[in-house]
Amino acid sequence: MKIFVLCALLCLPLAGCSDYRGLDAQTIVMGIAVDEGDNGSLRVTFEIVDMDSLSSSANELETRLLETQGHTFTEAVRAGNAKLRRNMYLGNAETVILSRGIAQSRGLDAITDPLMRDNEVRCTLILIISGEDSARELLEPSGMIMSHFLTQNISAGRVSANAAQPQTLYEVSEILKENASGIALPVVRFSDRETGELTLDGLALFSQGKLTGHLGSGDTPYYLLAKTKLSGGSFRLDDGEKYAVADIRTSVPSINARYDGQKLYCEVLVDISAAAVELSPDWGAADTGAVHGLERDLSAMLSARIKSVIEEMHREHGVDGAGFGSRLRARDPNLWDELSGQWHSLIKEADVSVRCNVRVNNTGLVK
Amino acid sequence: MMKWMNGFFPKGADITEKTRPPDALGDGALTASLEDNIALLEGLFCDVDTMVSRRFANGDVRFYIFYSDGVTGSMMVNEHVVEPLVTTGLLKKRGGAHELVRDQILQSSDIKESCDIAEIIAAVTYGDTLLLVGDSDRALILSSKAFTLRGVSEPEGEKILSGPREGFTEGVMTNLSLIRRRLRTHLLKIKFMSMGRHSGTTVCVLYMDNIVNKKLLDELMRRLGKIDIDCVLDSNYLAEHIAEKSFLGLNTTGATERPDVVVGRLMEGRIALIVDGSPVALTVPYLMIENFQSNEDYYMNPMYTGYGRILRILCFFMAIVIPGLYISIVAYHHEILPPALMLSFAASRKDVPLPAALECFIMLIVFDILRETGVRTPNHVGQALSIVGALVIGSSAVEAKLVAAPMVIVVAIAGITILLVPRLTATGLIARYMCLILSSLLGLSGLLIGFSVLIIHMLNLQTLGIPSVLPSERLGYQEVKDTFMRAPWPKMLTRIRPMTANTVRADSSPWGGGK
Numbered sequence: 001m002k003i004f005v006l007c008a009l010l011c012l013p014l015a016g017c018s019d020y021r022g023l024d025a026q027t028i029v030m031g032i033a034v035d036e037g038d039n040g041s042l043r044v045t046f047e048i049v050d051m052d053s054l055s056s057s058a059n060e061l062e063t064r065l066l067e068t069q070g071h072t073f074t075e076a077v078r079a080g081n082a083k084l085r086r087n088m089y090l091g092n093a094e095t096v097i098l099s100r101g102i103a104q105s106r107g108l109d110a111i112t113d114p115l116m117r118d119n120e121v122r123c124t125l126i127l128i129i130s131g132e133d134s135a136r137e138l139l140e141p142s143g144m145i146m147s148h149f150l151t152q153n154i155s156a157g158r159v160s161a162n163a164a165q166p167q168t169l170y171e172v173s174e175i176l177k178e179n180a181s182g183i184a185l186p187v188v189r190f191s192d193r194e195t196g197e198l199t200l201d202g203l204a205l206f207s208q209g210k211l212t213g214h215l216g217s218g219d220t221p222y223y224l225l226a227k228t229k230l231s232g233g234s235f236r237l238d239d240g241e242k243y244a245v246a247d248i249r250t251s252v253p254s255i256n257a258r259y260d261g262q263k264l265y266c267e268v269l270v271d272i273s274a275a276a277v278e279l280s281p282d283w284g285a286a287d288t289g290a291v292h293g294l295e296r297d298l299s300a301m302l303s304a305r306i307k308s309v310i311e312e313m314h315r316e317h318g319v320d321g322a323g324f325g326s327r328l329r330a331r332d333p334n335l336w337d338e339l340s341g342q343w344h345s346l347i348k349e350a351d352v353s354v355r356c357n358v359r360v361n362n363t364g365l366v367k
Numbered sequence: 368m369m370k371w372m373n374g375f376f377p378k379g380a381d382i383t384e385k386t387r388p389p390d391a392l393g394d395g396a397l398t399a400s401l402e403d404n405i406a407l408l409e410g411l412f413c414d415v416d417t418m419v420s421r422r423f424a425n426g427d428v429r430f431y432i433f434y435s436d437g438v439t440g441s442m443m444v445n446e447h448v449v450e451p452l453v454t455t456g457l458l459k460k461r462g463g464a465h466e467l468v469r470d471q472i473l474q475s476s477d478i479k480e481s482c483d484i485a486e487i488i489a490a491v492t493y494g495d496t497l498l499l500v501g502d503s504d505r506a507l508i509l510s511s512k513a514f515t516l517r518g519v520s521e522p523e524g525e526k527i528l529s530g531p532r533e534g535f536t537e538g539v540m541t542n543l544s545l546i547r548r549r550l551r552t553h554l555l556k557i558k559f560m561s562m563g564r565h566s567g568t569t570v571c572v573l574y575m576d577n578i579v580n581k582k583l584l585d586e587l588m589r590r591l592g593k594i595d596i597d598c599v600l601d602s603n604y605l606a607e608h609i610a611e612k613s614f615l616g617l618n619t620t621g622a623t624e625r626p627d628v629v630v631g632r633l634m635e636g637r638i639a640l641i642v643d644g645s646p647v648a649l650t651v652p653y654l655m656i657e658n659f660q661s662n663e664d665y666y667m668n669p670m671y672t673g674y675g676r677i678l679r680i681l682c683f684f685m686a687i688v689i690p691g692l693y694i695s696i697v698a699y700h701h702e703i704l705p706p707a708l709m710l711s712f713a714a715s716r717k718d719v720p721l722p723a724a725l726e727c728f729i730m731l732i733v734f735d736i737l738r739e740t741g742v743r744t745p746n747h748v749g750q751a752l753s754i755v756g757a758l759v760i761g762s763s764a765v766e767a768k769l770v771a772a773p774m775v776i777v778v779a780i781a782g783i784t785i786l787l788v789p790r791l792t793a794t795g796l797i798a799r800y801m802c803l804i805l806s807s808l809l810g811l812s813g814l815l816i817g818f819s820v821l822i823i824h825m826l827n828l829q830t831l832g833i834p835s836v837l838p839s840e841r842l843g844y845q846e847v848k849d850t851f852m853r854a855p856w857p858k859m860l861t862r863i864r865p866m867t868a869n870t871v872r873a874d875s876s877p878w879g880g881g882k
Contacts, residue, residue, distance in 0.1 A: 020698050021701075022698065022722055023709070023712055023723075024713055028709070049713070092701070092710075120702070148706060
């Protein structure tokens, strides 16, 4: 026992300290923007904390941009380190912004693969597509840590149908590895460049890791209803004569994919619990029958819109945004093995059916 | 061996032999010659100027009294020993003077006879008066102790908001009186023994005869019997002899200056040791949870005191873990920190010359120096010291960029939290530095290794042969009723089994009932 303890103690100097890194001995990277560089290379911009501006008061914190180029992401990081006194630390990076050009030409793999392999980078880092001409532009406004600001803005409405649904590095990487579904990443641009005000400009659609299309911001909420559980957001029903606004309390989608040997059938069922927050007088909401009528109309309207959006994604962009491929792969792996090669052609011809069940639980009549 | 020790010690444990002074005592007994006995005593106490002796006679009977000034009441000797012996007319009868003096003349309720020199020396040096009557080979030892002792006061180290405020003093009999007053039953057993070859310190063993586990009592006596030391000045001398070894300094003997605490523990089946000259009583067995208990817990609302106890437990582990955790995070695992906090830490560490681990060691040592200095200095100096300390290791050091501001907070939390558990200060310090060293070398893995060592050691620790944590090896309500929280008194129905054969409180009547 004593010899074991002695050996363990002697091993301590060998085992430890090699990973010791002082916080002040590294350059903290808060965000990364990737654009197309010269001759097919990557132009990577790092938003780094200006260590010389650091003081005990976080209010005085300033960042600066460091731009490097490399044929691969790793090369670009090394080139960046060569320009700095202290090596970059990517563990606190919160956002990676990709330009549409790089997303189209190099695809997501070129960025997500080195990031996933790096032991520093957080898997919860979010991926954003720039709605501006370049990805770097989103990091340019001064006076704030733009990456942090972007993350805060985008993550704030994560469960709402009317907000962006950021995808984390881990989620994107898993989908890419699975290669069974498409990916939709939020597109962000400035609504006012002077004030740094941001707006969500729909979703960028990816098939097999490469940008293939764009879903407008008006269609995005209907896509999200089919894609993910929500607990926020509102929808307007307007048939020209009367109107209603419903607030989503909870929305739970379930999807299914069937193949009959010739055709693919994609089914979506969405259970929505909602509150009517605004009704035109024509509805007569005190009447139970009127509430049922509202539920029926909302269900029909949402079913039609969701179906339209999914069919558009399938047919125009060839993107399985809702994840029918993943569902089929999980339920019937053998069938998936047969169909995976022709999935992208199957999905374009797929028959989509959507059923929405809306329950209006609250019409605000208590007051 | 003295009579009261018969059957009390295991064979081979002869306390009298161990406490016998190593000087030449002749054959160790008085002879039938007064002059020879006087010569022996005066020879033994040669160059001891506090000794008082006087020869006198009444008729044909010669007397010799011998006592130590300062510990003996000379007025009492004059009035109740010398005066009756000089003025009595009974001694005109011939023969049997020794018995006559003992039975009819001396006005003392406590008279012992002895021919053993060691016993005589122990008695005389402890304030008794020795009386030699004629050529008798036996001496009369008359109780005439008169010490100057500190009065009963509230112990400084165990102050409470509510409850009795009496504390032990340095006098063993005073301390016993404080306990006896609270336990007026014949079932409270009080056994004296003598420890220390030179000091001959009186040690008192107390237990409730109907509650104590006799196996544990035998084990304690066996351990006490093995002690061979020249001098016992404080109860800690014994504590270190009878305690189980703990490389983290965990206590396996309880120490308190409060008689109510001792009585409470006696009623739970524990055994108390009171050492003459020490205001600190020992109690064994000592469970781990006792480190976090306060006697106040039993005098106030259990919900309120339970909250305090949980805080103490939490603070003990915080004091150990926090410095190591901080170093692990800022030196190895930055990714744990939210970005805003990380930037704040990075900002504070900028321009600090020392690595975080070294900075932490230095700050903790500086804090310990200040704490130790504060303990040893008078109150008014201590206040000034705390101000200087706060300025030096606080704002000035941060402004001078010698240390980072979060480090001051970490050290302050670690330093303050351990003060909440004063009985575990030593363990807190050792375990804290252990975790800090391991964290500095291995990051969070090191911290977990250090913390695991602490927990495993705590779980393996024994006190008087029984587990210090979970002694009953059960987790029933009655077993945990006085751990993290204290149950209300009506719900405190049983005692913990290994410490007592009599587990039922309600049946443990003063008449020896109970299971």
